[in-house]
Structure formats: C-alpha cells, structure tokens
Amino acid sequence: MSTSSEPQQDRSERGLSAIAGERRRLINLAYRLLGSLSEAEDAVQETYARWYALSRQQQEAIESPGAWLTTVAGRICLDVLGSARVRRERYVGAWIPEPLPDRTEWISGRAGGGRAEPADPADQVTLNESVNMAFLVVLESMTPAERVAFILHDVFRYPFAEVAEIVGRTPAACRQLASSARQRIRAAQAPAVPMTGQAGLVRQFKAAWEAKDIETLVDLLDPDATMTADGGGLVGTVLRPVEGSERIAEYLIHIAGKAPGLTLLERTVNGRPGLVAQHAGVTVTVAAFSLADGRITRIWAIRNPEKLRPWNGEGSEDSRPGNEPLPTSHGES
The missing domain is CATH 3.10.450.50 (Nuclear Transport Factor 2; Chain: A,)
Incomplete structure (x- = not known):
C-alpha cells in the first residue's frame, strides 16, 4: 500500500539525482576556467555546499537548478581567477596548467603505472581542443572576465545574456570580452597538424x-x-x-x-x-x-x-564526470 509521501519522496530523490548529475559538466567547465583540476574540484565542491545550504523551499523555488549551479560555479571561478593571478605572481618559476591523461589510457591502466581501474580524476574532463595545453596557456594570458566570458560562450554555448549574469557585466560588454579573447586565441593558433x-x-x-x-x-x-x-x-x-x-x-x-x-x-x-x-x-x-x-x-x-x-593514481572517488562531447567552434551569437 502506497502512502501520500511516496510520490513526493520519489520526486525528491529524482531531484537529488539530477543535481548530482551536474557534477560532470561543472568539473568540465571549472577546469577550463581555472586550468587546475584541484582548484576546479574545490570550486565545484563549494558550489554544491551553497546549494545544500539552501532550505528545501528555496531549492524548490529555483526553476532551473542546473543553471543555478552553473551561475554559482562561474562566479566562484571568477573569484578564484582573481586571487590566482596574485598567487601565481609569487609562484616559484613558471606556472603551467595541470596536465590531464587520456581517459582511455587510464581505463587500460597505462597512465597510473599498471592500475587496472581508472583513478579519479582521469575521466573528469572531456579532452578536446579546448583543453589542449597550448589553448590553456593562452587562456592564462587573459583577464579573468575575458576567460570566463569566452569559455562560457564560445566553448559551452551560453548566450551572452546568461554570461552577463555570471560575469556581472552587460551582455554587450561580455560580447566584447569574448571577442577580445577570441582574437588572442587566433593570434596564438598554430597551423593544425594531423x-x-x-x-x-x-x-x-x-x-x-x-x-x-x-x-x-x-x-x-x-x-x-x-x-x-x-x-x-x-x-x-x-x-x-x-x-x-x-x-x-x-x-x-x-x-x-x-x-x-x-x-x-x-x-x-x-x-x-x-x-x-x-x-x-x-x-x-x-x-x-x-x-x-x-x-x-x-x-x-x-x-x-x-x-x-x-x-x-591519486584522487578522490566522489566525482567522475564522463566523456561527453563539447563543441569547439567559436561562434559569436
């Protein structure tokens, strides 16, 4: 015999599952924004902490939890980028983004020295053109606002109206930020090699x-x-x-x-x-x-x-985003 609480409980469980399912996409976003997997994991952890700090009524009032999480993660990353610039000025020697192994090599145990199972965070970031090292190094030359506007719009296809809410600028200003970032990318791009x-x-x-x-x-x-x-x-x-x-x-x-x-x-x-x-x-x-x-x-x-x-083979076990494809062309819509 069912009770009246079960449908509500089912909806709640489905909601929690959907929220947890956003982690993969958020890690993909945060790594591109920060160039550091450890910082990306921290930013996503903080994003979820803020979500779970909301009351049930506040959570249910949010029309799109995924969009809310993205907005919060984007703002956290923007703040991290600002402080990271200062930290990296004090860094001993050159600062290079964290290198990532290929997911299939982790699964076959090659990257981790013979381990049969993939160790987190091997499969956390989709490996496409927007995470190759040359691309990430160019991103390091951008201002935090340029980097966030460019990644959100050109890589993740967020409209400038939504980017503006995250960056705290007007849509027109975000369009200009992305355009400036795009010019940096084009100026540094080498001819493609098969x-x-x-x-x-x-x-x-x-x-x-x-x-x-x-x-x-x-x-x-x-x-x-x-x-x-x-x-x-x-x-x-x-x-x-x-x-x-x-x-x-x-x-x-x-x-x-x-x-x-x-x-x-x-x-x-x-x-x-x-x-x-x-x-x-x-x-x-x-x-x-x-x-x-x-x-x-x-x-x-x-x-x-x-x-x-x-x-x-070092890493946490609580977030293993998969290998979903992300667009890599650079539009201006």
Whole structure:
C-alpha cells in the first residue's frame, strides 16, 4: 500500500539525482576556467555546499537548478581567477596548467603505472581542443572576465545574456570580452597538424632523447623553440624558459645524463601526443608539445608533484564526470 509521501519522496530523490548529475559538466567547465583540476574540484565542491545550504523551499523555488549551479560555479571561478593571478605572481618559476591523461589510457591502466581501474580524476574532463595545453596557456594570458566570458560562450554555448549574469557585466560588454579573447586565441593558433603526424614527431623526439642524439633533437626542434618547466619550487628544474633548439637539446641531454633509470613513455597529454617520464614506476614529469611545420615549437614540462597526482593514481572517488562531447567552434551569437 502506497502512502501520500511516496510520490513526493520519489520526486525528491529524482531531484537529488539530477543535481548530482551536474557534477560532470561543472568539473568540465571549472577546469577550463581555472586550468587546475584541484582548484576546479574545490570550486565545484563549494558550489554544491551553497546549494545544500539552501532550505528545501528555496531549492524548490529555483526553476532551473542546473543553471543555478552553473551561475554559482562561474562566479566562484571568477573569484578564484582573481586571487590566482596574485598567487601565481609569487609562484616559484613558471606556472603551467595541470596536465590531464587520456581517459582511455587510464581505463587500460597505462597512465597510473599498471592500475587496472581508472583513478579519479582521469575521466573528469572531456579532452578536446579546448583543453589542449597550448589553448590553456593562452587562456592564462587573459583577464579573468575575458576567460570566463569566452569559455562560457564560445566553448559551452551560453548566450551572452546568461554570461552577463555570471560575469556581472552587460551582455554587450561580455560580447566584447569574448571577442577580445577570441582574437588572442587566433593570434596564438598554430597551423593544425594531423594527430598521426604529431604522434610520429613526438616518437622521433623520444627516440632521439633516449639515444642522446643531440643532432636529431636539434633537427626536430624549431630553431626558435621554447621549453618551459614547472616545478613549483618543490623539485629542481629551470626557472626560466629555455629558448632555441640547440640550447633545449643540450639541456635535455644534460638531464638524461643526470637521471639514470628514467623511463620515457608515449602518452596522451590533454588530448595530444605527449611524453611521460617515470622513475621507479612513479611519474616525475609530463611533457606536452606544440608543433608547426613538422617541428616542435613549444615544450611544457610539468614536474610539480602536486600537479602529477592524477598520473600517479591519486584522487578522490566522489566525482567522475564522463566523456561527453563539447563543441569547439567559436561562434559569436
């Protein structure tokens, strides 16, 4: 025999399930806004804390909980970006966005050193063009308002009227912010390189590095190539970018000589072919690449162990967004 409370309870349970189901999308959004998975998780956690702090009546009065969560998460990320700019000015050496492994590699156990199960947050962020390292680095050059307006509108397709509510500007001002951000992206964009070509070039680079073949390394690098490393002051690394193919090649050979027992592995880094360096089965460096005209133009080497936790199987189990597709073209509606 049913009771009158059961339909209401069912609706409540369905509502809670729908709210929890938003976590995947919010993590995808927050990572793009912040460039840090740990900060993205914190922002989403705070978003949910604010939702559950509302009374039942307040929650039921919200017409679209998903839109409410997005608005709150967007505003939290905007505040985090403002404070992050100050923190990153004090950061030891260069700050590079957190690298992400490919979800399928985590599932097969490759990224985590042989683990059979995917470790959170491996499948938390859809790996498409809006999370490749070159794209995220350009986002770092934007103002917080530019970044939020651009990501919300151009990547997640929110209309400017909704973006304006989150950013606290007029729709016209948000349109201008997104346009300015779009120009930065276009100015920094390198010609597209087929994925197979990228993988082949990275494979040649790996082989030359392992063989300590400095001439081949120089040939694979653009003459004006730049290598930037991020150790966060927690591990030893160069504090300033290394510029020029010869200097980069010499530095890489020097590192190879100082780190016996280092294993190089081909891995997908933020959706692109990259390299992972492991020592005794522990990931110590993740390298992302930018390529153009058949050569490597940029190398980002992340060595900060706090940013390599997902690569070593560390992470929480409470939020595992899947791999839903996100649009990557940049409209102006």
